[in-house]
Amino acid sequence: MKILPNPQKSENISGLFVIGKNSKIFCENEYLSQAERLADLIYGSCGYFLQFTDVIEEAQIIFSRDDALNDEGYIVMISEGVATVTFKDIRGCFYAVETLRQVFRLGVKQDQITCADCYVEDSPKFAYRGLMVDLSRHFFGLDTLKKIVELMSQVKLNVLHLHLTDDQGFRLQIDKYPLLNEIASVRDGSEVEHDGETYVDDVPHGGYLTKQDVRELVAFAKEHCVDVVPEIDIPGHTVAALAAYPQLSCTGGVSEVRKKWGISKEILCAGNDDVYKFVCDVLDEVCELFPAPYVHLGGEEVPKDRWCNCKLCRERMSALKLNGYDELQTYMIEVFRKHLEAKGKRVIIRNDGVTPTTDVDIVSQVWTPVKRRKGAKAQRGRQIIVSPRKYVHFSRSYSLLPLKKVLRLDAYKGVKKADRANVLGVEGALWTQHIENEQQLFYQLLPRLDALAECAWNKRKKDFKLRLQSRLAYYKRENLAFNDKYLKNKDNLNKNGDTD
Template identity: 30%
Template sequence: MKSFFWGLCALILCFNLQAQESYQLIPKPAKLTPVPGKFLFQKNTVITLSTQDESFNAVATMLKDQISLSSGLNLAIKSSSASSKGVVFVQNASLGDEAYRLNISTKKIEIQAKSGKGAFYALQTLFQLMPAQIYSNVTSSYELTALACQIEDAPRFSYRGMMLDVGRYYFPVSFIKRFLDLMAVYKLNTFHWHLTEDQGWRIEIKKYPLLTSVSSVRKETMVGHYRDQKFDNKPYGGFYTQDEIKEVIAYASKKFITIIPEIEMPGHSQAVLAAYPELGCNPDKIYQVATKWGISEDVLCPREETFTFMENVLTEVMALFPGQYIHIGGDECPKKQWKESRFCQDLIKKLGLKDEHELQSYFIRRIDKFVTSKGKKLLGWDEILEGGLSPNAMVMSWRGTKGGIEAAKQNHDVVMSPNSFFYLDYYQADPKTQPLAIGGNLTLAKSYSFEPDLPELTAEEAKHIVGIQANVWTEYISTPAYAEYMTFPRALALSEISWSPKQPKDYDDFLRRVKGILPGMDALKINYCPVGLK
């Protein structure tokens, strides 16, 4: 009898281990219980909405459309009380905004969520439990199933972000939408759109048309590494109209993605000065849109005319973007011109400031006050800590974690984005085997090793770490295909760290699951870096 009991236990354990091996999900759910069998979709399968919440209807329609697109099955959607079979959406007010429960048996798939947002994330998990063909946009004949299981899931962080720099290279609206699509698949919910740079201004501002006719075009572009100092002698430009911005925002909202625009100031603004030189410390200087990468010493001068200009720009930007935050950069602002400017030195004395760092703090505080007056919140890189942090600002910590720790200790919210873990323009494998990149050495394993629970913070201070972000800077990334290659698979590490509960790092398990979802990535036609995956 004892041998039978232990044999049964061993059998159950073996099933659970084998079952867990087959659930290859990114990000890893908070709780997954294996269940034997699969749910089979058939032509008479019905999608049932047992709620009047319209946001669920939108998600149910996404499921219907994707199944039709990939398999040809045309499933009906109906509204009624919870069904005992088919796919059923159930509203559960006790769950968090992004939480969900997904119960799959051989007879029924039940999705519970507070609103369409949680249901949408349940849908992304459901797709990963189905054959990879579900992601294909070509109708084909195959058995459409979903692995049976019970999942209870919710994100660890509310901010799960990706940044794309379009200031160096412009990317078409079609790719921006694809970037959003791929973010959504892996439950990332914040798109940081880096719209302005020394090398190009990419957003239409109707009050200042020279920003698009002059500031959006540089006369040439660097070729090869910066050290080579070679140029292609070809004009390069591009920008998004306000209608295109609205189109992208509307598209993102359907994926439950918030877009944060970045308008750089007071540094990284040489392109602005090319069109409006009176905003610089040397108004008589002839500026041009930057053609070299790196940091420009041509920065905005903190004159009243400059504040008026930036407030007018931000007024148009804030009217376009419904999200809470406006990113104003604030990073890498050389102080040389401010030190040499009689106006700046007089202003420092007039305001009783200690130095140029405090002058930058004055600049940021002025902008923060304006942004706050419009019902928005300011977000900036960790340099905005220098000279004193603006009262309402959130900090994005990129120079390691030090700035984020300092901000959190001052009770400011923080997004962790340390360059050594999440700058996706860094090489991800041996440079001899890779296309040209800025440098660095950031493997998938290194990205995955980041842990945002920092020992320097108390439990109360740690609550100010609201999320994590990875950044795709594009000095050396000129095409959508290359941007995608540098983003994946490292974005999967970001997905898991920002969504899944804190747990001991198990890179082997993570890598196994990454390899397990490769058929889905292939079906999505993601141009990912294959090093170490195949």
């Protein structure tokens, strides 16, 4: 069967299922939105709209709940003229419809929908199946993000992580600090590469998500069973915010939003009480907007040069009797962890920001190799999200990161068997230093998103590229940019825009 991502269990049964004009759907009210979604997809494919019935015996498509199934899991049983969909929760119901979309080849024009009888029993290997999009280096607005959410949900990914702030731009409306939007959301130029030469151009770049944008995105994502996890990166990667409020740095000397990429020495001062108030205020507005259970605080790549030379930072460190500046960073993160915990949120930070004194409740996003000894000790007993840059940083060129390499992503690599339960899931990353427009964004993402989903959902299966073909045909129909190197028979899509 051509289902992507590969389900836990699937088999064809002898027999043929036909959806005719008079077929009927039975569904309890609670899940009606999903049954209607299926009816809409069927209408879009073959032009007739199925009726709903209250009498289960009259129905050819039956939706029903079964509390014994796994979270997000479902069973599709198509046999003897009836397609029965069972699930435990709304996500399982949503994913069952996505599987039926593939089994019935919905989206492709058909006179009548037919498929082989079959049985699919499915649930995800990982609860956290994410994609990060960097909105700071280049800004992408609501329409692009909605498209990404839709594509993610079709392959059963469930977390959109937004990298909202960095040196090159602060991308979220914050009412209490209006200069974050007036000043921190715009830069006067960007580092560009041209003919092997690197220079800074003078083309302004700006934008940010308004609160209304976020509300709309979160509601749209919820309909697609996707959580939107916000990231406010601290204490490093904060030059844009510091350009707006330079008094929050150690030197007070930050004068503009950074135009170059790379790592800046300018970071939030760890000894200034106003910094703690500022970050807590920002996080309060963030928590009001994003209902997801996680808030990402970044924490990566923090040069401590400024802290070493700052009277306030040194005083804070000795008052707290801390051993070194890494512990000072950990102290900072802990202040915000407690603030967020009181609001029912859990913190994620990147693994290079995790130290042996980092609270064990903090989730570590492992993107760069963990340092032996000290690093390993810091990670012990901690939940992790696996995002190795060699496998899932989709900003890399396809020559460096071909699809087959993404498919080799192994979330358990280097994890002891006893610690496997600590792997929350996997996440891909779209860093946008060199992604300037939507076309480039989707080209870098597709079809690597499908390979990510294959690894996040279950064990990958060898026939991935075969199952991928109908996804690629879909991208083509939808006019989305994608790497068509993986499309077989490029000129041979049949007249319905499908591959056989």
